[in-house]
Amino acid sequence: MTYRSTTQCFVTFLFTAGVCAAGVIGAAADRSARPFGPEQATGAPNTPEAGEMPTAWVSLTPDSRKEWLLLEYPKAVKATAVRVVQTDNPGALERVTVFNHRGEEIEVWEGEDPTPPISSMGTSSVAVKVDFPVQRVKVYLDSAAVPGSNAIDAVGLVDDEKKIHWATSATASSSYADVESVQDLPKIPEGTVCVAHVDNTAEGKQSFADTGFGVRFTRPDGAARLVAIQLFCGRYGHPQPPQEDFHIYLLDGDWKLIKEWTCPYARIARGEQRWYTFGVVPTDVPREFGIGLCFNARQTKGIYVGVDTDVTTSHSYTGKPESGYQPVEPKHDWMVRGFLTPAQ
Numbered sequence: 001m002t003y004r005s006t007t008q009c010f011v012t013f014l015f016t017a018g019v020c021a022a023g024v025i026g027a028a029a030d031r032s033a034r035p036f037g038p039e040q041a042t043g044a045p046n047t048p049e050a051g052e053m054p055t056a057w058v059s060l061t062p063d064s065r066k067e068w069l070l071l072e073y074p075k076a077v078k079a080t081a082v083r084v085v086q087t088d089n090p091g092a093l094e095r096v097t098v099f100n101h102r103g104e105e106i107e108v109w110e111g112e113d114p115t116p117p118i119s120s121m122g123t124s125s126v127a128v129k130v131d132f133p134v135q136r137v138k139v140y141l142d143s144a145a146v147p148g149s150n151a152i153d154a155v156g157l158v159d160d161e162k163k164i165h166w167a168t169s170a171t172a173s174s175s176y177a178d179v180e181s182v183q184d185l186p187k188i189p190e191g192t193v194c195v196a197h198v199d200n201t202a203e204g205k206q207s208f209a210d211t212g213f214g215v216r217f218t219r220p221d222g223a224a225r226l227v228a229i230q231l232f233c234g235r236y237g238h239p240q241p242p243q244e245d246f247h248i249y250l251l252d253g254d255w256k257l258i259k260e261w262t263c264p265y266a267r268i269a270r271g272e273q274r275w276y277t278f279g280v281v282p283t284d285v286p287r288e289f290g291i292g293l294c295f296n297a298r299q300t301k302g303i304y305v306g307v308d309t310d311v312t313t314s315h316s317y318t319g320k321p322e323s324g325y326q327p328v329e330p331k332h333d334w335m336v337r338g339f340l341t342p343a344q
């Protein structure tokens, strides 16, 4: 699991857009674009180095599913190639399609990414052989096959005069730009129903380096939307919190990701464990749902989650959305609660 702090990226990123090669046609990079959004794949390449840079598109989750990026160009051209500029964990490109004037999708390439996964970055060029002008291109990534975020900085459309056109708009299967941070709440929101298995006393505490926490809940009758979560936890490690976020997941009954939220590590005080209440963007939940947590803990930084052994049966799991969840044993539950409101 990779972790990134949007704030940190803003601070450290040096903007180098506007440096375009001769013969390049198309839009300049959209400076109002959201970090990591599909719009970051429009315009000419503007990501100066490999890594998690906000000037490239990154999917919502690093490895949990297949992803795609659909690009629109300023005009239809006689296309000869598509160039996919990959700036983090390349090698996941598995298919490229184009669209004819009737909107039909035509596959032009499928196979092994010309840029191998061992590269830090690279441009994959695939030939286009179609007898109609091209204005839309779709690239497909087998994200799960290449660990980490498979960032795409730009996608060039090469015409029969070898001019490269850059996209002016883009949409994607998902985007890390859609991750939202949770809000600190001073108290439990009024009019909510609590879903919980645990009491107020922790008989233990747990931290995981390479996996995360999951708790299953059943939505009560009349409650529909998750609006807040509560964690009984405390931070450990260096006194200064790391400049990164931990992750909170809303999962369905099959542990598939519905929504992800981030929370800065700094919101959790070092030392003694206590309840923290966080507001989330209200989100409808299925009858059976899960709440997941992932902290990317190390010896120097981590968060202990309270363990309640005073439960009649376990509802808790270890795992991560991309690798699945396994039930805990012996009997205990992670100290996590959810708060729901009726449907609007």
Ligand SMILES: [Ca+2]
Binding pocket: 062, 063, 092, 142, 143, 144, 145, 146, 147, 148, 149, 150
């Ligand atoms: Ca991936």
Ligand SMILES: [Ca+2]
Binding pocket: 029, 040, 041, 042, 044, 045, 046, 047, 055, 056, 057, 152, 153, 154
């Ligand atoms: Ca870009």
Ligand SMILES: [Ca+2]
Binding pocket: 199, 200, 201, 202, 203, 308, 309, 310
């Ligand atoms: Ca207890």
